[in-house]
Amino acid sequence: MLEFIQLLKQRYQSILSQLGNDSIKTVYQQRIDQLILAEAFIRKGQLLACSPELPLQLTVVGPTQAGKSSLVNALLNSSAAAVSPLAGYTIHPQGFCNGVKLSQCSGLQRYFGRFQQLPQAQLSKDRHDCYSLTENIADSAYLPPCVLWDTPDFDSIDSANYREGVIRAIALADIIILMISKEKYADQSVWDIMSIVEALRQPTIICLNKLGEGSEALIINSLKEKWRQARNDPFPEVVPLYYQKQAGLPAWPESRQQMLVQLAHKVNPEKHPRTQQDLLQKYWQSWLEPVIAEHEALNNWHALIDQTGKQALEDYQRDYLNHPHHYETFKCALAELLLLLEIPGLANILANTRKILTWPVRQLMKLGRKSLYSADSSHETALLNQIAEHMLIQLADKLMDKAEQGKQGQWWKEFSSLLRSQRQDILQEFSHAAKNYHVSFEQEVEHTAYRLYHKLQEQPVVLNSLRATRVTADAAAIALTLHTGGIGVHDLIIAPALLTVTSLLAESAMGGYMNKVEAELKQQQLGTVKQTLFNDVLRKKLLKLPEQLSHTTYFNISPEQLQAAESQLVEKRHGLRLL
DSSP, X not given: OHHHHHHHHHHHHHHHTTOOOHHHHHHHHHHHHXXXXXXXXXXXXXHHHHOTTOOEEEEEEOSTTSOHHHHHHHHHTSOOSOOOSSTXXXXXOEEEEESSOGGGGTTHHHHHTTSEEOOGGGOOTTOOSEEEEEEOXXXXXXXXXXXXXXXXXXXXXXXXXXXXXXXXXXXXXXXXXXXXXXXXXXXXXXXXXXXHGGGGOOOEXXXXXXXXXXXXXXXXXXXXXXXXXXXXXXXXXXXXXXXXXXXXXXXXOGGXXXXXXXXXXXXXXXXXXXXXXXXXXXXXHHHTHHHHHHHHHHHHHHHHHHHHHHHHHHHHIIIIITOTTTOOHHHHHHHHHHHHTOOTTTHHHHHHHHHTOOOOTTOSOOTTSSOOSOSTTOHHHHHHHHHHHHHHHHHHHHHHHHHHTSTTHHHHHHHHHHHHHHHHHHHHHHHHHHHHHHXXXXXXXXXXXXXXXXXXXXXXXHHHXXXXXXXXXXXXXXXXXXXXXXXXXXXIIIHHHHHHHHHHHHHSTTHHHHXXXXXXXXXXXXXXXXXIIIIIIIIHHHHHGGGGSOTXXXXXXXXXXXXXXXXXXXXXTTEEOOO
């Protein structure tokens, strides 16, 4: 699941960089934030599984200049967190170990992934993919043993550069401390982030900073309304903070001294797997919306291929297999039968004569060679190539129609361009496969001739009649060849002989058997053409075209990849089974 979430996030980020529509950009950025949160939360689950003794994690979040770093220092009873009046001063997640050793936090590097752990003094403004961990040497009266995280803001102009670090720190938290000021509490950015993290079900408190006399009750009532609009869980406890001039820090109320210690008892790591499942299910459909739209387009593309492929096979049946004049394959079987019917005394004379005959281009076979006929001169291969070309033309027309309909129009338009650019390569491969099919199918033609010959051996009267007819036809051909040099031999040998053979077979007891053999040959031929040409070549090539669409423009996540990911969303008794 983690790998799939990362893949989906990467595709969203790539596509976002290419988008021109601002409204779609906003939606996609929100989904990227959600995916970063889900990725981090899955990593936390892995961390808890490997390090069950991981210290408690508290994270302070809030908008710019809300006083987050000042609150961290107040809770730590130190000046460990650097503070500044400048907006966006903190740009890295900074963890402070209170009552725990750095060695107890070694698993955090695995959690942060590509983020590098650096000493606090080495954090650079030029790098955002890093974080720090520092031991707090002072004694805190407000914190249980934990890691307290100071985080960058999430609402400044530059926050997009370090937003991932904020989200990772939030997903790691066992307790969230929302730090807001009276100037910032109503900002939409605050409630957008609080809405996103609701699915994590982290115990939360709100610290209200920079309060003036008499403003507390009014602001808290407004906070309740904002919370109700953003979230469905109960409104958390609010801690009002008043500025302490002597310390230069907001003062944590003495009445709430044990609040965080008590809240820590509500943290239950065993609930993480179920929470993780709920998080994924909450956003799953919205994340996959564009992916599913591509799959629908892909299914439509498959349907177009099947539709045009079915029509192509029907054209092949009509214009070749069932055409009374164009179907040549069974005639070739009959021509092979004539070879099997040679009279022993004339066999050598006929063989020598065939070596010097000049055959027309439309010959069905070249005598003196085993091959029955040339694939290049076959009407069948020419027709198959025409049908394949017509099929691609039909597909191109349908793609343009789809592009004009609006839904996934850009997908269809670019797909049409891709088909057009590869059309000749597809047709060339099909033509080569058609020739190979034609040559390999000669074995079936021979087999058909042998079936007829063996059946004829059971009919001696018919067999002798055919042999006599063959001698007459060949004798006439030999005489004509002596005078003409073989011009027109095809018409005088093949056509009369085949007509006579066909008539004798049809009128004899072999008639029904011959029709059966011809029908079986056609059926086998149709099946072979369908599989070896239309399925293994055309359909396979066309189905693979979507894989060549740019990953920077489209998600290109296959139905198989999606199905594999969704199979991981299997609820177990104790939570979620992860990849």
